[in-house]
Amino acid sequence: MWLSRSVRVSLLPSIAKFPPFLPMHNSLFCSHSHSQTSLHDDAVSQFNRLLHQRHVPSIFEFGKILGFLVRMKQYSTSISLIKQMELKGILCDLANLNLLMNCFCHLHKLAFAFSVFAKILKRGYHPNAITLNTVMRGLCDNGEVKEALNFHDKVVAKGFRLNQFTYGILINGLSKIGETEAAIELLRTIQSPSTVMYSIIIDSLLKEKQPKEAYGLYSEMVIKGIFPNVVTYSTLIYGFCLVGQVEVAFGFLNEMLSNNIRPNVYTYTILIDSLCKERKLGEAKNVLGVMVKVYVKPNVVSFNALMDGYYLVNKVKNAKQVFSAMTHMRVSPDVRTYTIMINGLIRNKRMDEVINLFQEMHDRNMVQDTVTYNTLVDGLCKTGRISHAWDLFHEMCGRNQQADVITYNSLIDGLCKNQHLDKAIELLRKMRENGIQPDMYTVNILINGMCRGDKLKNAQEIFQDLLNKGHNPDIPTYNVMISGLCKEGLLDEALTLWSKMEDSGCLSNVITFEIIISALFKHGQTEKAEKFFHEMISRDLLK
DNA sequence: ATAGGGTTAG
Known part of the structure; x- marks a missing residue:
C-alpha cells in the first residue's frame, strides 16, 4: 500500500516555489x-x-x-x-x-x-444521554476515569440509554491516563465502533511507541469498512514521525491524498514540525507555502513549529523572519512563540535580546508561564548568572507560576556547575519539601555534579541507591557515571560499568562512545579506542 | 468523543 519514496519526494517540490512571506498573500488572511x-x-x-x-x-x-x-x-x-x-x-x-x-x-x-x-x-x-455524557466527560477530564466507568455501570443498570459518544468519552478517558489496554478492551465490547474511537486508540498506541499495534488497529478499521478521516491520518502521520518511521508517515500522507481526504491545518502543521525536527527546513518552509497556496491558513502553531525548526539549526535570521511574517499575516504570537524565541536566542548567546523579549511579553500583557520561566532560568544558569536566575525563580513563584521539576533541575545544575554543591543539595531538600519529586534528570545532574566536585564516592552512592530502589538507570545516567569514572582515571571500572550497561539491555548512544573513546585516547590506549570507534561505526551511531 | 508548537542531565 505504500507509495514509493519518489512519490513522497515529488509531492512537495512539485508545487511551484514562491517566497512564502510575501505581503501579497496577506490579503487572503485578513480578518473582515x-x-x-x-x-x-x-x-x-x-x-x-x-x-x-x-x-x-x-x-x-x-x-x-x-x-x-x-x-x-x-x-x-x-x-x-x-x-x-x-x-x-x-x-x-x-x-x-x-x-x-x-x-x-x-x-x-x-x-x-x-x-x-x-x-x-x-x-x-x-437526564438524557447528553446529561450523562457531560457528567462522564467531566469526571474523565478530572482524571477520575474509574468513577466515570462506575457512573456508566450505574446508569446502565438503571436502564438509561447511552450512545456512541459515551463510549468515545470513556475510551478517550482510559487512553489519556495510559490505560490503553483497557481502552482496547472497551472497544472490543462495542458492536459498531466508530472512526473516532479507533483514532483515539491509535493515537495513544503511537505515543506509547507501539507502532505495530497502532498499524494493526488501522488495518482492522479499514477491513471493517470504518473509514479513516483527516484526524486519523493526521494522527498516523504524527505518530509514525514520532517513532522515527518517517517513510511510513509519508505513505499515509499519500494515501489520504489518494482517498481525496484534504489535509487541514493540523495535518500541515504536523508535517512542518516533523520536517523541522528532521532538520529539513527547506521542505518545512515549502509545506507552509503549499498551505498558503491551497488556502489552508497557517495558524500560530504552524509558525511556531517552523520558527523552532530554524532555531534548531541555528538560523536566527530566518527564525526572526518567521516571527515578523506571522505578524504580517495577522497571526498573533502567543506565549509559546516568545518562549521559542527566547530559547533560540539563549542558545545563540544573545542574552540582551532575550531580556528585551521577556520585557516585551510584559508590555503586551502576556503571562509568562512556567515553561517561559524555566527557559530563562536555565539560560541564566548556563551563562553563570545564578543570582539573576534565583531572582526569577522567586518572581515566578510570586506570580503564581509554579516551579516544577524542570525549574529545580536547572537551578541545581547551575549551582553544581558554579561550585555550590552544598546549595544544590539544600535546594534538593527544598524541592522535596515543596512536594516535587526528583526525576531521572535530577539524579543525573546530581551524579554529574558530584563527579565534577571530586566527590566520586557520593556519586557512586546515588547510583547504587538508584539500583537498590529497583530503578533502571537510563543511558544518560550511565553516561555521567562512566564519565565520572573516566575523569578519575578509573578506566577499568568505567569499562566494567559499560559492560553492565550493555548487558542490562541499555544500549549505548553516541555520547557513551565519545566519553569512552576520548578517555582511552587520553590515557594512550589507542588500540582499545579504535576498537570502540569501529564498534560505534558498525552500530551506525555516527550521523 | 479524536490530531499539531515551547523548558532540564551526558
Missing part, C-alpha cells in the same frame, strides 16, 4: 469579521435585551445565545447569564442545565457540575 471580544459582547447585550423584554421570550432564544457563547469557550459568561435568567424567574430547561453543567466541567468545578446534576433530578427532568 468582528473580533472574538466584540462578538462576545454582542451576544451578552443581546441576551440582556431578551432578559428585559416585556414579554418573556421562549427559552429557546436564550439557548441559542448560550450555545454560541459555549462554542466561543466563554464558560464563565454563560454561567453568569444563566444565573441572571433564573433570578428573573425564567426556569431553565434540560438543555440549559446540561450546558451549565458542561461549563462548570470545563472550568474544572466538578462539585458545581454535580450540584447542577442534582438540580436536574430534583426538578424531575429525565
